[in-house]
Amino acid sequence: MNHSMNLSSAAIQGMGTALPVHSVSQTDIAELIASSLHDRPDLARFAKRVFKSCGVDTRYTVEPSYLGTLEHCRYLPSTDESDIPTTKERMNTYKQEALPLGIEAAQKALQDANMSPDKITHLITVSCTGQYSPGLDVLLIPQLGLSPRVNRMPLIFHGCAAGLKAIQMARDIVQGAPGSQVLIVCVELCTLHFQPVKERESLFSASLFGDGASACIVGAPQSQDLHYLDLGTGYSVLLPDSTEDMTWEVGNHGYDLYLSPRIPKLLGVHLEEELRQLLQSEELPELWAIHPGGRGIVDAVQNVMNLEDEQTKYSREILRTVGNLSSNTILFVLNAMRAEMAAGQRPSTEGVAMAFGPGLTAELMKFTYVPAFSPAVKEEKDHALL
The missing domain is CATH 3.40.47.10 (Thiolase/Chalcone synthase)
Structure with a gap:
């Protein structure tokens, strides 16, 4: 395959990732969930087994509630469930916390690609863990210094496959409109959707998901200095x-x-x-x-x-x-x-x-x-x- 630079080729030229400040060990969160199941010792034992065997050691979260004891965690009450955060509350947290992570990942990707923000022609924002409008796409533009005329495409609620879906969409844009430079920004705050454990099935997802953001720039390669x-x-x-x-x-x-x-x-x-x-x-x-x-x-x-x-x-x-x-x-x-x-x-x-x-x-x-x-x-x- 010939990888000399040409206008029809599309490449990921720069990438950036970002994580929240709070990290939590898998052992600690397993103990937290097990203690919320004090009246279900069989389920508590199963929870510890699932959390130990799923391949995760550490996760990151925007929600400090998970860092303390059960008494301070509204997401996993052991008795009174009337104080569990509503979907509206969780969306408010998402709106507050998603933008800074998206900005950090996007700025790293721009720097990694050695690209000026005004060169970006398309912006694809990806998320399945929060929604509001005007959304992340609109708020990123002034923060990153993108053109107000940038072509915006929010890709929402497609789940775990959406990051690669966005990359393939960006490739098609670049190949169809040579000269395009597409910025993709993914932000997911999965831990905002933790809920009290009621049955075994819910433990599989509870054991896996964390929060973070990532970004990349797709376009024809601009420099021979980039990997x-x-x-x-x-x-x-x-x-x-x-x-x-x-x-x-x-x-x-x-x-x-x-x-x-x-x-x-x-x-x-x-x-x-x-x-x-x-x-x-x-x-x-x-x-x-x-x-x-x-x-x-x-x-x-x-x-x-x-x-x-x-x-x-x-x-x-x-x-x-x-x-x-x-x-x-x-x-x-x-x-x-x-x-x-x-x-x-x-x-x-x-x-x-x-x-x-x-x-x-x-x-x-x-x-x-x-x-x-x-x-x-x-x-x-x-x-x-x-």
Whole structure:
């Protein structure tokens, strides 16, 4: 594949991530939930088991309520449930906390791409954990110094697959309108939707999700000094007979999330065929950016595609250190992957990215890590031209 810079190519040129100031260990939050189930010792024991085995060590939250004792946590009352935050209260917190995280991630992405804000032509904002209008897209424009004429596209309520969906939308924009520069900003405050545990099923989602923001800039590569990710073909597919296996609905006390324990099995059954469809007759790539929806999901992809541990380490490490950040997570994985490739001075390397959301939807995309030209290489090329 020729990765010389041209107007028809689309690449992730810069990335940025941001986390809230409050971190909470998985052990501490498991104890908090277990203590809220003092009248259900069987469920408390099961909670500790689920939290210990899901592959998460630490998560971040905008809500300091989780850092103290049960008496101070309105989200997990052990007796009186009349004080649980309403959806309106949670949305007010979202409105207050989402913007600063989005700004931080976006500014890092602009700096990483060495790009002036006035060069941005399109803004895609992504979230499934909060809604208000005028929304995050409108508020980011003056804060980042974007043009008031920037083309805004909020992508809401698409769940964990939405980050990669936004990247594929941005690729299509750039290829259809050469010269475009698309800023994607994802913000998810998942911990605002914690609710009292009533049954085993709710523990799976409670054990996984954290808060954070991510951003990237997609456009034709502007500089040979950047380590970038060239975006290849990709598509979105609905997996059969899985509509009820991941649901996300607005309730009176936050959004109600249901994750079926069947999800890893469904991916194991259907994913290989879809990846073969994406890759055609090409060899399997070296790089695998897997959305770590949970340990079981990464296990399923690794098993069905016969991947080495080295190929899934980025996904597992993000899950371990920050949890599942919904739409953000794939950008955290890609950012960590690119950083290690750059630090190791790795050559151009093929990869595939994937993320999964309600539907069940699978977003699949090919990409290539392209290293920056080193000064020595540049001098050689310049000398050869003389």
